[in-house]
Amino acid sequence: MNASWVRIPELLDASGSRIAELCEAPAARIVPGASAAIALGVAACIAGRNGDLGERLPEVSGAARGLVMQRGHRYKYARCALLAGAKLIEVGSEGHTSAKELADALDGSVAAILHPAHLDGVDGSLPLADVAEVAGKVGIPVVVDAAYLSYPTELISSFMTAGADLVCFSAKYFHGPNAGGFLLGREDLVEAVRDNDFTGYESGEHLTFGRPFKLDRITIVATQLALENWLTMDHEARWEAYAARVEEMQNQLADVPGLTSAARQFTLDERVIEGDVNALAVSLERLDPDSAAAELAAGEPPIICVPVADQLIFAVETIDPSEDHLIVERLKSVSGGGR
Ligand SMILES: *Cc1c(COP(=O)(O)O)cnc(C)c1O
DSSP states (O other): OOTOOHHHHHHHHHHHHHHHTTTOOOOOESSSSHHHHHHHHHHHHTTTOOHHHHTTTTTOOOOOEEEEGGGGGOOOHHHHHHHHTTTEEEEEBBOOOOOHHHHHHHTTTTEEEEEEEGGGGGOOOOOOHHHHHHHHHOOOOOEETTTOOOTTHHHHHHHHHHSEEEEEEEEGTTTTTTEEEEEEEEEEHHHHHHOOOOOOGGSSOOOOTTTOOOOOOHHHHHHHHHHHHHHOOOOOHHHHHHHHHHHHHHHHHHHHHEEEEEEEOOOOOSSSSSSSSSSEEEESSHHHHHHHHHHHHHSOOOOOOOEEEEEEEEEESSSSSGGGGHHHHHHHHTTOOOO
């Protein structure tokens, strides 16, 4: 793919138009992952299309660079917004944020609000629609981190509908390239992302902030194709296939002494729940889960699973079906029941 020298700015514009159309958004742009989307999106909110200001990022003292977040929304990717020079302003308290507290915080020093969508409404926090309503009154953009909220696929367009101005997604969650992602958003803000991304550093008027967030053609094309596949695939069949594989593994493990198994769902926020099945959960009498996981990881080939409470979790979504049998065989031997 890197042997076809299509111009990257044209490829980014074309893939962005296509993704905007697919996701029913005014505009879109591929970026190298959701954390880059957050950094570039917040950079766009601070600098807009002002190239001189963009060139100063992240050192923009004097400019509006406040990034408002609700206190209940503390999470690890907020750090990526600060890369752009934003200054964190927390509003509300641990268990509550009111619309008035949010409105009072939105003064002239604020560039954007960051809203992690997977934490929507938690802990007495204001849901996105309420945040967008307050922010809309004073024209402050709301940047939504929806990194893994691309399934069910109807979710993808829901954040713009709820009033978001920019929405960040990671391709790692829709079977795309690990280094891919995209932003959906308002046209002017997506244009500001383009102004500040890596493409203009050598050829444009300004030394852009986004130069280290570089993409190659492979990632751009693969991100768009993975999204197109994701939006058209039969997801019911995808889940049925996971359940069938887990059932087959359970059958093969049924008579192994000292081992019990269950069919479970391992969620994207790493909880084990009942529901549509995508994971094999195993308990071993002989070993606690951490020791068993270490033993499996130390073997050949290494088998990496997630110990959760008293179980080992094998999420089949990330395992090639042709390798399920390797897991079964190794579980037989570590359980002490194999040969
Ligand atoms: C994984 C993740 C990110 C970062 O996405 P990358 O594409 O890996 O940069 C951001 N936010 C959330 C909630 C995530 O789970």
